[in-house]
Amino acid sequence: EAQVTQNPRYLITVTGKKLTVTCSQNMNHEYMSWYRQDPGLGLRQIYYSMNVEVTDKGDVPEGYKVSRKEKRNFPLILESPSPNQTSLYFCASSRGRNEQFFGPGTRLTVL
Amino acid sequence: GQQVMQIPQYQHVQEGEDFTTYCNSSTTLSNIQWYKQRPGGHPVFLIQLVKSGEVKKQKRLTFQFGEAKKNSSLHITATQTTDVGTYFCAGPSGAGSYQLTFGKGTKLSVIP
Numbered sequence: 001e002a003q004v005t006q007n008p009r010y011l012i013t014v015t016g017k018k019l020t021v022t023c024s025q026n027m028n029h030e031y032m033s034w035y036r037q038d039p040g041l042g043l044r045q046i047y048y049s050m051n052v053e054v055t056d057k058g059d060v061p062e063g064y065k066v067s068r069k070e071k072r073n074f075p076l077i078l079e080s081p082s083p084n085q086t087s088l089y090f091c092a093s094s095r096g097r098n099e100q101f102f103g104p105g106t107r108l109t110v111l
Numbered sequence: 112g113q114q115v116m117q118i119p120q121y122q123h124v125q126e127g128e129d130f131t132t133y134c135n136s137s138t139t140l141s142n143i144q145w146y147k148q149r150p151g152g153h154p155v156f157l158i159q160l161v162k163s164g165e166v167k168k169q170k171r172l173t174f175q176f177g178e179a180k181k182n183s184s185l186h187i188t189a190t191q192t193t194d195v196g197t198y199f200c201a202g203p204s205g206a207g208s209y210q211l212t213f214g215k216g217t218k219l220s221v222i223p
Contacts, residue, residue, distance in 0.1 A: 031209060042117075042215035043154065043199065050209050058210055090153060097209060099144070102153040 002027045004103035006091050012109045013081060021076045021106050023091030029101075031094045032074040033058070034066065036087040037105075043090070049074055081110040113138045113204050117214030125222050130187040132217035134200035141203055143176055143183045148216070149196040157185075157198075190221050 004025045013019055025032065033048040035058075045058030049068040063085055065077040074093075078085060086109050092100040114137040124130050134143065142161045146154040158167055160176035160183060167174045173186045187194055197216040204210035 033211070035213075040215070043201075043213040045211060045213075048209055048211075056210070059212070092154075097142070097203060099156040099159065100146075100154075100211070102155070105153050 002101070004091055004093055004101050006089075006103040006106050008106060009104060010107050012111065014111050015082055016080050019078050019081060019108075021078075021089060021091075021108070023074045023076065023103060024072050025074075025091075025093040025101070026072065027093060027095070027101065028071065029093035029095050030071070031096060031100075032068065033092045033094075033100070034064070034074070034076045035090045035092065036060065036085075037090060038087050046076070046089075081108075083110050086110045113202075113212050115200060115202055115212045115214040117200055117217055119217055120215065121218050121220070123220045123222060124190050126192060127189050130190050130194070130219055132185050132198050132200075132219075134183045134185075134214050136181045136202055138205075139180050141180075141206060143180075144201045144211075145174060145183075145185055146199045146201065146213075147196050148199065152196075154199060187219075190219070192221050192223055195219060195221050 007022045030051045034046040035043045044060045047066040049055045089106045091103040094100040116135045144159045145157040148154045164178045165176040171188045175184045197218045199216045201211050201213040204212050
C-alpha cells in the first residue's frame with residue numbers, strides 16, 4: 001500500500017530536549033516536505049527536499065533541521081525544542097510538483 | 112513573499128445547500144491544488160488545475176481556475192455530512208518553485 005508514515009504520532013517533551021520525527025514514503029517520490037499546522041494559521045512549510053541531499057527552507061525553518069540521505073526518508077530534527085514549536089506536524093511526498101501525499105501527522109507538545 | 116488568501120474562514124450550511132470557497136493569490140500561479148482535511152485527519156489531494164480558465168468537476172465538486180491564474184474556487188452542490196472538513200488551496204511560491212504555499216483553509220460544517 002502506497003503510504004507516508006510518521007513516527008511518533010504523539011510526543012510530549014520538555015524544552016531543550018533534542019528530538020527527531022521520522023518520515024518515510026514507499027512511493028519512490030523525489031519530493032518530500034514538512035509542514036506544521038496551527039489553529040488559524042493553516043499549513044506552513046518548514047523544509048522541503050527535491051531529492052537526495054537536496055533540501056531547502058520553507059516559510060518557517062527557524063528551530064528545525066532536516067536531512068535527506070536516502071530517497072525514502074526525511075527526518076525532522078528539533079535540536080532544542082521550545083514551547084512555540086508545539087504543533088501538529090505533517091510530512092508529505094510527491095512526484096515532482098504534483099499531488100502531495102500526506103502522512104498521518106505527529107502531534108508534538110513541548111512543555 | 113507570495114500570499115494565498117482563502118475566504119471564508121468558516122462556513123456553516125444546512126445539508127443540501129451549496130457551498131463555495133475562494134482562493135486568491137498575490138502572484139500568478141503556474142498551477143493550483145486543492146486538498147480536503149477531515150476532522151482529526153490529514154490533508155488529502157482533491158485536484159490540480161493548470162490551465163487558465165480551467166473548470167473541472169468531480170461529482171458534486173466543481174473547481175475553477177481564473178483566467179489570470181491568480182484565483183480559484185471550489186463549489187460543492189447540495190452538501191452532505193460527508194463534506195465536512197477543511198478545504199485548502201495551495202500554489203507554488205514562485206515560477207518553477209517546489210515550495211508550496213497553502214491558504215489558511217475554509218472549515219465547512221454541515222448541519223443535518
